[in-house]
Amino acid sequence: MTEPLKFVTHSIDDYAMQVTYNPATNEGNVVYNLSFVKNEDLEFVIGILKDAYKTGLAASGLVKFLGSGEKISDLVVPEGQTAVCTVCSVTLDGLLIRRGIPINPIGGGVVEIENRNPIRFIHMILYEYTTIDPLQVLNSQRLTSVTSVMRRGSGKILANIREFHMEAESLVGEVLDELSDSSFIGILEVGMPNVPLLGVPVSPQFIAVACVGGTNPLAAIKEGGCWVQTNAMKGLMDVSEMKEIRDY
Incomplete structure (x- = not known):
């Protein structure tokens, strides 16, 4: 079968x-x-x-x-x-779930960086429409300039994004605070309720979190x-x- x-x-x-x-x-x-x-x-x-x-x-x-x-x-x-x-x-998603925070993985893509600040997603593949990890696909297309970001602070990197309900904002904040003292350093940007993050729209009453892709190196x-x-x-x-x- x-x-x-x-x-x-x-x-x-x-x-x-x-x-x-x-x-x-x-x-x-x-x-x-x-x-x-x-x-x-x-x-x-x-x-x-x-x-x-x-x-x-x-x-x-x-x-x-x-x-x-x-x-x-x-x-x-x-x-x-x-x-x-x-x-x-994706380890972050697991940490949030263990705290009782339901999350909705949105997708993975390529983020434009200027002067070490994330600007926007310029490529995005939604998780619900693919059977292959988006960052693996995008990396194979040679769309990144991670080395340029490391050396000069500007370029394109791999990243992913997920969302959670705004009522869990304080709990998510606690998890992120704990991570600040750990080996996990992958938080790229945290959004605001009902506001698109790096150009990616979120569901009503939700907040998005973007993470650095683990395959950037x-x-x-x-x-x-x-x-x-x-x-x-x-x-x-x-x-x-x-x-x-x-x-x-």
Whole structure:
């Protein structure tokens, strides 16, 4: 029997419900992205990951590397390659749900940045209409200039957006305050009730939150001319298995 198509909205819900990460103790499961790079590019990759974290263009500074032959999820790292696990911004959706805050994932896209300030989404794919992660699709189209944002403060980055009811604003604020002292740094912008955020409309009585895409560092690696293969929202991982990128 053929399995039914699973739209990204449903995948986000499935993974978010399984997030157990506690920012206060830095324990629990997070959603991760899985990428493969060539071994000879690893030093460059680590440098980009560090720069992305320093400039706030990564969802988190937590990362895990696996060498050739090691197994991750249902895959074995191919010969001559290194697997890179980074935190996915869908982890935020899980944190909000754990606080009893219903969220509506809207979509993923490309955000224009000027002088380190987000201006607007210039590309957007809605989660409810795609079975492939929007940021994975947009990254493959080479629409970003993440390196330019890291170096000069202006360019185009990957980001996603979700909304929550305005009555939960104080609860969301508490979650975001807790994240400010954790390894999760991916908050791009928080909107106002009934007001579009970065050009994206919200439902009546809702507020939107935009997050930096967890695959931005991988987009920057691709911009640097290196081969990289990315699988967004690959699964769940205990943060105890990950290390801060600054420790490499």
